[in-house]
Every structure is written in structure tokens, then in C-alpha cells.
Amino acid sequence: MNENAMIEVKSLTKRYAGRTAVAGISFTVARGEIVGLLGPNGAGKSTTMRILACYLPATSGTVRVAGFDVFHQSNEVRRRIGYMPENNPLYSEMRVREYLKFRARLKGLGWRRSRERVSTVMEQCGLTDVSRRIIGQLSKGYRQRVGMADALVHDPELIILDEPTIGLDPHQIRAVRQLIKSLARAHTVLISTHILPEAEMTCNRMLIMYDGKILAADTPENLQRLVAGNSQIIVELAAPAAALRECWSQVPEIETFDVSASEGEFQRCALTPRDGLDLRPMIFALALQNGWVLRELTRNRHSLEDIYVQVTQPSEEEEEES
Amino acid sequence: MRIFLTLTRRELGAFFVSFTGYVIIAAVTLLIGWSFVVLMTNLGSDPSPMPVTQLFYRTYFFWLIVLLATPIITMRLFALEKFSGTFETLMTAPVTDWQVVAAKFTAAVIFYTIMWLPMLPCLFVVRHFTDQPGTLDSGTISGMYLGVFLVGCLFLALGCFASALSRSQMAAAMISFVLGVSLFSLGFLAQALTAAAQWKTQLLSYFGLFDQMNDFAQGVVDTHTVIFYVSVTLFFLFLTLRVVESRRWR
Numbered sequence: 001m002n003e004n005a006m007i008e009v010k011s012l013t014k015r016y017a018g019r020t021a022v023a024g025i026s027f028t029v030a031r032g033e034i035v036g037l038l039g040p041n042g043a044g045k046s047t048t049m050r051i052l053a054c055y056l057p058a059t060s061g062t063v064r065v066a067g068f069d070v071f072h073q074s075n076e077v078r079r080r081i082g083y084m085p086e087n088n089p090l091y092s093e094m095r096v097r098e099y100l101k102f103r104a105r106l107k108g109l110g111w112r113r114s115r116e117r118v119s120t121v122m123e124q125c126g127l128t129d130v131s132r133r134i135i136g137q138l139s140k141g142y143r144q145r146v147g148m149a150d151a152l153v154h155d156p157e158l159i160i161l162d163e164p165t166i167g168l169d170p171h172q173i174r175a176v177r178q179l180i181k182s183l184a185r186a187h188t189v190l191i192s193t194h195i196l197p198e199a200e201m202t203c204n205r206m207l208i209m210y211d212g213k214i215l216a217a218d219t220p221e222n223l224q225r226l227v228a229g230n231s232q233i234i235v236e237l238a239a240p241a242a243a244l245r246e247c248w249s250q251v252p253e254i255e256t257f258d259v260s261a262s263e264g265e266f267q268r269c270a271l272t273p274r275d276g277l278d279l280r281p282m283i284f285a286l287a288l289q290n291g292w293v294l295r296e297l298t299r300n301r302h303s304l305e306d307i308y309v310q311v312t313q314p315s316e317e318e319e320e321e322s
Numbered sequence: 323m324r325i326f327l328t329l330t331r332r333e334l335g336a337f338f339v340s341f342t343g344y345v346i347i348a349a350v351t352l353l354i355g356w357s358f359v360v361l362m363t364n365l366g367s368d369p370s371p372m373p374v375t376q377l378f379y380r381t382y383f384f385w386l387i388v389l390l391a392t393p394i395i396t397m398r399l400f401a402l403e404k405f406s407g408t409f410e411t412l413m414t415a416p417v418t419d420w421q422v423v424a425a426k427f428t429a430a431v432i433f434y435t436i437m438w439l440p441m442l443p444c445l446f447v448v449r450h451f452t453d454q455p456g457t458l459d460s461g462t463i464s465g466m467y468l469g470v471f472l473v474g475c476l477f478l479a480l481g482c483f484a485s486a487l488s489r490s491q492m493a494a495a496m497i498s499f500v501l502g503v504s505l506f507s508l509g510f511l512a513q514a515l516t517a518a519a520q521w522k523t524q525l526l527s528y529f530g531l532f533d534q535m536n537d538f539a540q541g542v543v544d545t546h547t548v549i550f551y552v553s554v555t556l557f558f559l560f561l562t563l564r565v566v567e568s569r570r571w572r
Binding site for chain 1: 323325328329331335336339340406407408409410412413414415416417418523569570
């Protein structure tokens, strides 16, 4: 067993009556990582998280958190996890401080320690102003923070947040992200989302889930590189088409190119570089060298959105098969 | 133990911050007061040698209160948590299933006991205005309260079970009401079936809640009955525990 692994999932499968929610996924999360579980609704993210948090049993496969099995040593695991479920359910009749204190006590903290921790997390999550307010009367943003504070209150090693920014306004989303980032040093964080920029901004690593399977797992940069092979460079130059064709064919880094006439004497070229290299400086130098007028030079960089769409959509062949 | 107490405190708190808790207490107080008035009027015109506590059970108000109030007390316990999703936060905290069940049941029992308190002053009023000390001694009162308590435990355990089964509070209340009424009527079946086989009537008479309560009200505590109540209560709590656990093997 890996000493450094916080979460170890091996061929985890979860079947509900007549439906497979998670189909044999495996992944590990190292200590101190922020990992994003990304995927469209119904991809199996919440189910995976619920199994990790010991709420649901797995149909087959093993899941270990901090070296403890989630089924057989469930209490040990739960002590080490701060879990915020989807939609952030709270006891709406309780007051903020009262609720957090109740949760801290429930998670086994002593009287003095729970007081200390409740004050700390309330400050951390910006709840000090509303400590006496009734949870049911708080705004959605504040309620979300109460949920986060609850997940943090016993200073867990692993924090699992299911859609932490859903339904918040941009300002609040930013605050939540900031909070998640600030947790990175001391905790391991697993968040699920279907919003890409969120994962891109907060996570070290992303797992893209679709239909109960993990389709890709890597850093946001690497995932970008993965599909950058199909990225294109668009150049518009005032030059004879033949000269341009000649020129492009001599550059070994260019895999394919296409030259078409644009308005006036300008030619529009679409170049596909090998291995996703960035050829723009070289093209500029070439234009300068030949004295061509350059009016556009752009690179169609694939954003995570493209990657996401690309991996979560069945490819054309698959569609034909089905 | 600490976790059990923390949970019990929250459950009990939930009764008193919600409107429902006060509505139940107010309604029960009204019914107790009403039955008391009825009792006094009858007693004035038609003196009876029975203890007041026993007379109280004869008015049927008692059973009305038990059968109606217990489903309303217990319907919230599991159904609301499942409905609002807080059941997930609760069960992912390091708590065991039996701690949750025991805490919820205990809170319900405490609330139920508090609910019956308005009856005490009524009894003392009787005591004050009658010159016969025999009408009301501490024995009959404690016997009666033990009876009230045990019957309550039984119906509350039944309510816990119904609440654990359902996500809807209304459904939970209805299930426990139907189960409670059926259990209550089983005792009367014994009287109706006198012609049937001996063992059948014997069995059914165990369920004669009405008659047993009558004994308690006279201050007679029968170990038979006590054991019966305690075991049925434990049985329903066990069923509740199994239902709560069921999410692990479903």
C-alpha cells in the first residue's frame, strides 16, 4: 500500500437496481493534492463521493481512505473526512454557532477543543458576523459557508466537497475558490463540479468522469497538451499563394497546411503543427524575412472546455456503432 | 456516550424550536383539561368508588391522546432528515446507527413525558377538593405514570420504525397511526373471540392494552405486562435499527 496515498480506489463499482452508476473506476489521490472530479450530471461523481464518505456501500471493489477501508473501518474513515454533500443540507432551525458546535461534538471533539475549532472555522469561512443567526434565514452563500465550516470543523485530513459552488453568484464563487485554495497546504481536497473554469483554477489534478468511468486523469496543463495536437495556427499574409505553399512545405514542424484566398492580396493559411508546438514566433520571423505583410496570427488553443466536450461525448465511430 | 447525549440534546431541541412541539403540548393540555372537566361533571352527579386515575382512562381521552400524539411526535425523526438530506451529513459523521436510533427515541420519550406533565395539577386539584385520602395516593399516581410511560415507549418505538421507513412525514404519521390503532384493537379482539380456541384468546389478551392500562391506573403493576411492553418496544427499536442499517446492503 502506498504510504503517501490519501485515497486509493481500486476497480470500484456501484450498481443501483438495474443501473450502473460507477463502473469499475480506479484512482489514487496523494496527500496534499487538490483533485477535481469533473463530469456532466449523472456521471457518477456524487455516487463516488458518497462511497468515499461511507454513506453508501460499494457493490464491488475496494476503497481506502488514509489506509482505512471505508466499509470495514468506516468510523476511522469518517473521523478523518470532512464531507459536504450535494445541495448542502443543514438543520435550518439551528443557529450557526450552535450547529457548528453540535457537529464538532458529534465528530468527537471535546468541549474546549470544539469551542476553539468552531471559532477558528467561523473566522476562516467568514461566518463571525452571522454566528447568532438562524441557518434557515441565511442567504445561499452564507449557508454554503456553513456547510464548508462543518466539513472543516474537526480539522480532517481529507475534505470532500460535492459541488461546492453550485448556485452561488460570481463573487461568492470566487470567495469559495479562495477558501479551497487556502486549504491546500494542510489538507487533501476532493471537489466535484461540472463547471470547468472552476476545476481549472483550483485543482492540481482532474479526473474526468463520464457514464461511470474515468476518461482522463491528469493535470489541467497536461490535459490541454493531450488535445493540443489538433490545435491550429491561423495566419493571414499578403503574399502569393504559391510562395506560401512552398514556404510551409519546407518547415518540418508543420504537419499539414491549407492556403485559401482571403480579401485582396491576403491569403489565409491554416497550419497544423506537429506535437502541438507553438510556431507563431517562427512564422513572424519568416514573414519578416520575406517582407510579407502580416495581419493575423492566432493559435486556436484548446481550452478545457474542448477537452471536456471531446472526452465526454461519444466519438463518431461509437455513435455509428450504436 | 458523549455522542449519544449530543444527539439527544439536538433532537430534543428540535422539538422545542419548532412550532409542532408547542402545538402538540397545547393540544394535549386541552384534551387533558377537557377530559378532566367531563370527569368532574360525571363524578358530581354519579359518585364512584374507583380511583380518579382509573376513571381518567375510562374517558377514552387518554387513548385518543396516545394514539394521536405519538405519530405526530415521531413522524419527524427520520423522515424529515431523509427528506431534507441532513440524514447524509448525520450518517457520514463518526456515529453508529444505534446511537442515532437510541438518541432519537430517547428524545421522543422525554418530550412525551413532558407532554403529560399538565395532568399532575389536575390530579392535585381533585385531591385538594376531596376529603378522602384514598382517592389518590402516591402509589396509584406512580403506577399510572409508569403505565403512561410504558405505553408511550411502545407507541413511540412504533412511530420511530414508521418514520425510518418513509421519506415523507405524512406517510410516516399515517403508518404509525394505522399500526398503533391495529395494535390497540387487538386486545378487543380477544373479548370478541371468546368462543375461539383457548391459546388464541390467551395470545390476544397479551395485547389487551386497554385492560392492562386499567390495572396500571389502579396502581397494580404486573411484571407480565411490564415485560410485554418493554419487549415490544425493544422489538420495534430493533426493526428501526435494521431499517437504518439497510442502506448498507440495499
